[in-house]
Amino acid sequence: MQKDGEITEKDYDRLKFVTERARRSYVAYAQQLQDLYGDIECDDLDLWKSLHPECKGRKTFGIGSSDPDFLVTGKISSRICESNDDARHSQELQKVQAELEKEREARQKIESCFEQFQEEREKERADQAAWQKAMEEKLKNIGNK
Template sequence: MNEEPNFKRIFLDTHLTKECKQKMWDGDIDIYNLEELKFCTERAKKVYGGYLSAMREVYGPNYSEFPDDPEVWARVVGQGRARRVYGIGSSDLDYLVTGTSSSVGSAPSQAEYQRSQEEVQVMRTQMVDLEVRLQQQLQEFMQNWRPPSS
């Protein structure tokens, strides 16, 4: 299992039975087939099934070919209860998933700051391009302009 950890894998590592976890690590079961997975609780099975259904809704029948989607995960896990995630407690789930906080008055994250700086740079470039085009159009107009004869 040489892949980056994600919400899906962490959830499975903490909610599957010991035997099922070993099969998952060995690659002997399909983590997208709910029938092959043996969970410690029905609630865990229901949450994971909800995640797979939500991924199918977002990405279509080939959803398993897409990477883990933390926004879909946050939406499914955060429905109708405290937004706690195993291993991180009651930390701001929005911040962990998107890098932005849902808390009022919080300082922007480094990722959010970086994105805003990139957006500013794109806008500056667009403004410079627009200014150059306007100057070219004005010069062209002035070259072709003939005062009306009286």
């Protein structure tokens, strides 16, 4: 919870920047992060680089010659928003698992109906065989009289 007088990283007008370019870069980056990821706190190096195309192949503005992944995550050359990617993949996985469960239930229902059909068919065949045998006996009895 924020205390009175405290500023956050989203208080763009109250934050102090070394240069106007640094302020513009930060504001643009923060707004793009919000648009892409909502309230999930993460960094996205590819997004940062896309906002600074003039630095392609050179030191990235705001990072210099340091390993940018290390500066953002503390891990050397790692993915930046793994937690966000993991959350997105987890949601997709849950959707697929729910669809798979529906497919399984539908398959079980079809298999159950098919088994019931086969049982009814076997019963009909047995009834038909019994009727045929009874008719043959009657015909045999008629022929013997």
